[in-house]
Amino acid sequence: MKHLWDVPFLLLILLYLLAAVTSQVNPGVCRYPLGMSGGQIQDEDISASSQWSESTAARYGRLDFEEGDGAWCPEITVEPDSLKEFLQIDLRSLHFITLVGTQGRHAGGIGNEFSQMYKIKYSRDGSRWISWRNRQGKQVIEGNRNAYDIVLKDLEPPIIARYVRFMPVTDHSMNVCMRVELYGCEWLDGLVSYNAPAGEQMSLPAPPAYLNDSVYDGAVIHSMTEGLGQLTDGVCGLDDFTHSHVYNVWPGYDYVGWTNESLPSGFVEIMFEFDRIRNFTTMKVHCNNMYSRHVKAFRQVVCYFRSEADWEATPLSFSPVEDEKNPSARFITVNLANHMASAIKCQFFFADAWMLFSEITFQSDTAMYNTTLAPPKTALPPNIQPEDDPTHKVDDSNTRILIGCLVAIIFILVVIIVIILWRQVWQKMLEKSETFAYNHNQSSTISEQESNSTYERIFPLGPDYQEPSRIICKLPEFAQSSEEPASTSTAASKSTATTAVQDGAPHYAEADIVNLQGVTGSNTYAIPALTMDLLSGKDVAVEEFPRKLLTFKEKLGEGQFGEVHLCEAEGMQEFMNKEFLFDIPEDQPVLVAVKMLRSDASKNARNDFLKEIKIMSRLKDPNIIRLLAVCIYSDPLCMITEYMENGDLNQFLSRHEPEGQLALLSNAPTVSFNNLCYMAAQIASGMKYLSSLNFVHRDLATRNCLVGKNFTIKIADFGMSRNLYSGDYYRIQGRAVLPIRWMSWESILLGKFTTASDVWAFGVTLWEILNFCKEQPYSQLTDEQVIENTGEFFRDQKRQIYLPQPVLCPDSLYKIMLSCWRRNTKERPSFQEIHRALLELQP
CATH class of the missing domain: 2.60.120.1190 (Jelly Rolls)
Structure with a gap:
């Protein structure tokens, strides 16, 4: 009774024995991990074509494990069209395999190698190898987009095999590493x-x-x-x-x-x-x-x-x-x-x-055991072993007795589980009534333990699903001294990582992250290379809009490659798909923002602009600004996005006051505390959507959130282009323009932009909201002092300065802010957890 998961463990073993009699496979149910992450597959059953070093040997290619140097890595760089390198698993008996999972080498933030694509070969006897193909005949499987997330892929069709090989595939010469898992069940048909x-x-x-x-x-x-x-x-x-x-x-x-x-x-x-x-x-x-x-x-x-x-x-x-x-x-x-x-x-x-x-x-x-195929290692509990006599035959009457006993035991176990769960739920209700605690580190640890259960089944959620980051871009506990120069580059195409030597084998270099060049000359979204390739390869899902129907209202800003205009669009309703609804009559113009690329922009800027159009057309969330239409048949290229009638959140809140006596005396418009929480929850919801796609915003702030009717919030990306907010950005040697007061310490010092750094920025954005945007973050510090303060976060000697608790901010909300500013990225909450916590604070 001490560990609740022991009961389902026994239940599943019993169900397994019962299945030995019925023996009919169901792909929707046959989805259990076969033992790479759980340890049931032994080291001697995992082999590889080569290894970079002893610390990247095949036995370290287990999903969600960080032992050794963090993964299996082949000896040489993988070349295009080369299938010489592979990681092989021997399951010891035939299995029906419905799902595979892959992961790259993260190694606590030191490594960033992963396989963007791979192929699978399998064998039932170890001599004849078969290349897996999907139902359309395609062999290549899309793999990982970063080094830490687990990517699960349904095998359609499933395979029946004893041996399975994972073979990394690349379209250019690169270093790859892999961790893998197989999901399925034993092939009882034989x-x-x-x-x-x-x-x-x-x-x-x-x-x-x-x-x-x-x-x-x-x-x-x-x-x-x-x-x-x-x-x-x-x-x-x-x-x-x-x-x-x-x-x-x-x-x-x-x-x-x-x-x-x-x-x-x-x-x-x-x-x-x-x-x-x-x-x-x-x-x-x-x-x-x-x-x-x-x-x-x-x-x-x-x-x-x-x-x-x-x-x-x-x-x-x-x-x-x-x-x-x-x-x-x-x-x-x-x-x-x-x-x-x-x-x-x-x-x-x-x-x-x-x-x-x-x-x-x-x-x-059960019939005869043949010595050519060993019995499965995990099919029977430790106290039940096959008969010594290899020709022993189970009598039918014994089978019926066994089934009856198993059904009775299963019924008893189900009753026990229900009682235990009921007691736990009741206990949690009592605890919740006494206090509310926002403890991300504890909850993430519990959920990680539960998700690592050996017998957890992966149910089908879709043809392609990316597991959200349970460990969002882990950063190393830095071994370098604080006197080493810190990198201040932010727009590097490759993140800078610490290079270490272990057992004489150097760690690999990190993989590519693609940054889109905006019309202002700044990078807004950072997107994993594979994600960008997949999205930008599709056709644009928006229509061409006649330029003559756009009426200029105001220039919102300009930059190196283009301008952002506030316009009115006539007849926009006719160009919109049915998913998008305006609450404006069809005969009235719609307020829109128009990003316009200069006609003399470089070829790279032009290509990035078209890629941004394709990707923005795929972003569909109630709290993300939508791409409405485009003008790309002639120059200048334009993308037309939503613009909310109340402008950006920074200006909106600065014109309002909190409810109270002071607001009554000044006759100023007010915003209630509940509405502040409602707006913050919408921002968290939009960021939860972006993070689910592995998009990193890199400039989350109230200036980049637009306000509509009834305090509706949508996240945008044109704040950087407005002269109004030029004081919010710090220019490094005339090159990069950085919103350092909203940036995490690792983004400023190492150029690392991840979902975890967006969480940091959300904490600052929440601080702005509760201060009604009356004050700039760290207003008492100069830009240079802000950068020096990030060094204190890096050294972690308890001398770093945090933003103070706003007057209107209750302790529970300030705890959320502080959790967003934790030094270690893996200890910061996810946007899903932040969103849930903010919803619980609302009445």
């Missing part, structure tokens, strides 16, 4: 291949149905040999075979089908090879029965069994009931009468012109 005639094409009105096995991983000429494919991918076809579970594929994709015209024998013969001799109870065949298309389930199946070298003389025959009333696809269960075999050959006889199968599964009780 099927290693099926041989069958190749699927055929059915002529339909338009287009034809292709009934071939498109994911078969064996040889396909006139027949399919020595492979597995769609009949074992866990996906059952729909009633109408011309439609599919998979988006954007051809008719008939889910089924493998044959016509009796091409098979004069009148049957389809499929041979199934297994990993060892098994005691087979049933075979389930998922058949289509769309008789209106002359498709029916088989009328008879005859199966032959081979346990040693020869086939049994007497076959098993089974005839299902013919159904011409219900066109639904269905499983037909064939009783295999406990035949012992390592291979089964079945002849399926036609009942009509066509026969279509989408899935075939086998159920077998």
Whole structure:
């Protein structure tokens, strides 16, 4: 009872044993980590083609581990089109693998190497290796965008393998490192291949149905040999075979089908090879029965069994009931009468012109263990071991008794879990009623422990999902002395990292981060290179807007490459998609901000402007300024974004006063404390969205937040261009312009801009809001003293100066600010946690 996770652990082991009897795989459920991060996969079962040093050997390629030098790293730089380097895992038995996870080498902030792309090869016997391809035939899998986040990728189709290799792929010469995990479950069917005639094409009105096995991983000429494919991918076809579970594929994709015209024998013969001799109870065949298309389930199946070298003389025959009333696809269960075999050959006889199968599964009780494949290491608890006699056969009556006992034990465990959870919830409710504590470090530790559970299942959330940063860009505990010169560069294309030597092996250089050059000559968003390539490679999702419908109102600012204008746009409602709603009548102009690139801008600035358009068109959040339209058919290039009627938050709050006697005497407009919290929560929500995309804003402040009706807030990026706020920026030797009073110490000293540095800036923004923007942050310090203060954060000798607690700020809110300004980035809260805490403060 001491550790609650021990109960689900036992429950899952019991369910595993129960599954050994039913043995039918479900890809949506078969999603457990197989032991790289949990340690069930031993060091000797992890190998690699090469290693940079002993500290980057294959055994360190475990997901979410920082041991050794932080990851597996190959000996040499990976070159384009080179697949010589690989990390290999031996699972010791066949597994059904539905998901993979990858991570780069972070090493506490010292390293920043990761694989932007990779391929997978797998083998069931260790001799024949197969390249994984997705359902569209693509081999390359998109990998990591930074060194610390875990990227999970569904394998569609899943693979059945004992050995798996991860092979980094690059489009240019670069250093890569990897940490990996495999997710799935043991392949209890034991099927290693099926041989069958190749699927055929059915002529339909338009287009034809292709009934071939498109994911078969064996040889396909006139027949399919020595492979597995769609009949074992866990996906059952729909009633109408011309439609599919998979988006954007051809008719008939889910089924493998044959016509009796091409098979004069009148049957389809499929041979199934297994990993060892098994005691087979049933075979389930998922058949289509769309008789209106002359498709029916088989009328008879005859199966032959081979346990040693020869086939049994007497076959098993089974005839299902013919159904011409219900066109639904269905499983037909064939009783295999406990035949012992390592291979089964079945002849399926036609009942009509066509026969279509989408899935075939086998159920077998425990039979013989074959010495060629070791039993799985994690399938049984420590106190349950296989019988010493390798030919021991489990009696059916014992199986039924076992099932009954397991069901009873599971029921008891479920009751215990419910009682424990109820007690915990009640205890938390009592604690919450006594006090509110905002302790990010504690909560993140708990959540990290829970998420590292060996038997945590990864449920499908989508085709591509990036796990949010649990450890946002960890920084090293610096070994260098405080007298070393600190870098003040902010717009470097590569982050500067400490170079260390361990066991004589130097750490790798950090990977690229792309910064978009804005029209003002400054960088606003910092975007991981792979993220930018993916987003900017898509077509622009906004329309061209006629320039003649724009009316100039005010110049908001200008810079090296362009200008930002406040304009009125007539008829903008006609150019907007249905997702975007204006609360302005269609006959009235809409207030917009127009970023305009100078006609004489450089080619690089022009390319960055077009990339920014493409990326901004993908940002869709209620608290982020949206790109409405563009003018790119002629010069000057323009992007048209929202502009809120009440201007920026800095000017808005400076014109208002807090509610109270002073405001009554001065007759000034007021903003309540609740509305201040509401606006802050909206900023946190918008930043939560940006951070989920790995976007780093780099200039979060009240000047870059716009205010609409009813205190609506949207985050923008043109504050830097306005002369009004020139005093908020510090110019370094006439080059970089930095908002140093909002920047974290690592951004100023090391040029590191991450989500964690945006969290720091949010703390300063929250401080501005609660001061009604009446005072500049650190107003008592000069710019040089602000930079000196960041050095105190770096040295961490308790001499750093924090922004003081505003008069209107309660202790709970000031604790949130202080948590944003913690020295170590991994101890700062995420925007998701900040947003949740701010919502809890509201009545």
